[in-house]
Amino acid sequence: MAVQTYRFHCTDGHVAIIDPTGIAIADRAQIRTYAADAARFAMERVGATLDWSDWIVDVHDGGGRRVLILAFRDVAAWSRAA
Numbered sequence: 879m880a881v882q883t884y885r886f887h888c889t890d891g892h893v894a895i896i897d898p899t900g901i902a903i904a905d906r907a908q909i910r911t912y913a914a915d916a917a918r919f920a921m922e923r924v925g926a927t928l929d930w931s932d933w934i935v936d937v938h939d940g941g942g943r944r945v946l947i948l949a950f951r952d953v954a955a956w957s958r959a960a
Contacts, residue, residue: 886916917953
């Protein structure tokens, strides 16, 4: 399986946390896991008390094509359920 670099940008449509380097991933099935990790990292490190309900992780491949959008609120719900 070919390794490709994916960038995990986080945004609410007004403010963005840009992933300048990305992560090399061989298994596309792991993209959602990395996206959830990016959301958790932002919520924990940038501001746990902020309202993250409108934020998403916007994942792009090395060619700049969008491959996934993951809502922070979905990640937060998974974290509470675990």
